[in-house]
Amino acid sequence: MSNKLKIALPKGSLQEPTLELLKKAGYNIHVSSRNYRPTSDDSELDIYLIRAQEIGRYLGQGFIDCGITGLDWAYENGVDLADIGELAYSKATARPTKWVLVVPQDSPIKTVKDLQGKRIATEAIGMTERYLAEHGVEADIEFSWGATEVKVPDLVDAIVDVTETGSSIRANNLRIVDTLLSSYPHFYANPESYQDEWKKAKIDKLFLLINGALRAKDEVGLKMNIPKSNLDAVLAKLPVERPTISALTDEDWVAIEVIISEKVVRDIIPELKNLGAEDIIEYPLNKIVA
Numbered sequence: 001m002s003n004k005l006k007i008a009l010p011k012g013s014l015q016e017p018t019l020e021l022l023k024k025a026g027y028n029i030h031v032s033s034r035n036y037r038p039t040s041d042d043s044e045l046d047i048y049l050i051r052a053q054e055i056g057r058y059l060g061q062g063f064i065d066c067g068i069t070g071l072d073w074a075y076e077n078g079v080d081l082a083d084i085g086e087l088a089y090s091k092a093t094a095r096p097t098k099w100v101l102v103v104p105q106d107s108p109i110k111t112v113k114d115l116q117g118k119r120i121a122t123e124a125i126g127m128t129e130r131y132l133a134e135h136g137v138e139a140d141i142e143f144s145w146g147a148t149e150v151k152v153p154d155l156v157d158a159i160v161d162v163t164e165t166g167s168s169i170r171a172n173n174l175r176i177v178d179t180l181l182s183s184y185p186h187f188y189a190n191p192e193s194y195q196d197e198w199k200k201a202k203i204d205k206l207f208l209l210i211n212g213a214l215r216a217k218d219e220v221g222l223k224m225n226i227p228k229s230n231l232d233a234v235l236a237k238l239p240v241e242r243p244t245i246s247a248l249t250d251e252d253w254v255a256i257e258v259i260i261s262e263k264v265v266r267d268i269i270p271e272l273k274n275l276g277a278e279d280i281i282e283y284p285l286n287k288i289v290a
Contacts, residue, residue, distance in 0.1 A: 001238065003116045004044060004045075004202075005045055005065050005206075006065045007064070007065065008055045008066075009022075009049055010070075010185070011036065011049045011195050012051060012052060014070075014091055014185065015031075015284060016215055017089055017091060018185075021089065022213075022245070023168055024217075024286050024287065025211035025213040025286075025287065026209055026213075026286070027040055027209075027212045031049065047066060049065075050064075051074070052069045052070055052073050055131055056069055057079060059079065060079030062192060063145065065189060065193035066187065066193065066199075066203050067187075067188060068187055068188075069183060069188065070097065070184070070185050071125065071185075072099055072181055074188060075181065075183075076125075076126045078231060082191045083187075084194075085153040085211060085216070085231055087184060087210065088102075088214065089214060090163055090164055091164065091190050093120045093167065094218075096182045097162050098162070098164070099180040099251075100162075100177075100179050100180065101160055101176070102160070102174045102176055103118070103177055104152050104153045104158050104174060105175050107153065111177065111178070112131070112177070112193065113137060113159070114142070115132065115158060116139065116160060117140075119139070119142065120139050120141050120156060120157065120160060121141075121142050121144040121151045121158075121159045121160075122141065122143070123143065123145075123158055131160075141203075149169070149246055150153040150159045150170060152174065154288075167287065175278075187206070187210065208289060210285060213286060215288040215290070218263070218284060219259050219260065219261060219262060220259070220260060220261075220285060221258070221260075221282070221283045221285055222257070222258050222260050222265065223257045223279075223281040224256055224280040225253055225279045226255075226256060227252060227276050229252075230275050231274045232278060233275050234276075235256075236271060237271055238256075238258055239260065239264060242256045245259040269282070
């Protein structure tokens with residue numbers, strides 16, 4: 001029987017950016033609208049599409065070998081996992097998601113201490129309990145199934161909710177009192193699975209390629225030919241430490257190749273052209289593996 005690695009991918013808001021990241025890493029994954037068991041072009045992967053909130057629990061119980069879920073949900077589930085590494089992406093921006101303590105703009109609550117005896121609604125019960133315990137505060141915490149922002153001030157005194165941009169909080173005339181946790185997705189493994197030689201090698205390979213795809217996300221490759229006489233001036237313009245410099249058949253010219261931020265390219269190409277660079281080529285990258 002061939003080796004199989006059970007991997008969980010987050011269903012929901014992180015689903016599409018995760019699938020796109022895996023595609024850049026070299027894994028083509030196909031998801032049916034009627035099936036939560038995606039297929040891929042890697043026959044060694046047994047893929048499950050699961051809500052991020054539940055992935056940590058299934059990993060901890062050993063039903064899944066590895067998976068991608070947020071640091072927040074691993075923390076919320078309180079399970080012992082092998083943390084292979086952080087993957088700094090999110091559903092809408094490059095910013096981490098944040099779990100924040102939120103109250104109405106006109107609320108008298110200014111600090112966590114003001115929550116003593118109050119009512120709090122949240123999806124992250126465990127996280128909120130630990131936060132209050134750390135500050136010596138006792139409050140009534142109730143689970144929220146969603147639309148948490150609308151529950152203050154009529155139903156509860158405060159909420160602990162997740163935000164990436166803060167736009168929903170501002171739109172509902174709410175105010176952030178404190179941040180409980182900042183979270184990016186992480187690549188986790190079941191500790192027992194990670195001790196298996198074949199599974200560990202497969203998990204490490206997956207993380208290497210996924211992380212490489214993530215590192216290449218906002219980068220491009222840039223190639224050009226330049227006169228040797230202008231080499232120092234061109235190098236001074238390039239925000240990299242070790243560019244690749246190659247000889248050309250014309251001894252008075254060299255070729256330069258660099259990896260550079262895509263945001264920088266639009267400004268730097270005209271400057272390079274003014275310094276005598278020719279045959280400038282910009283190309284996309286799939287992975288950068290350090």
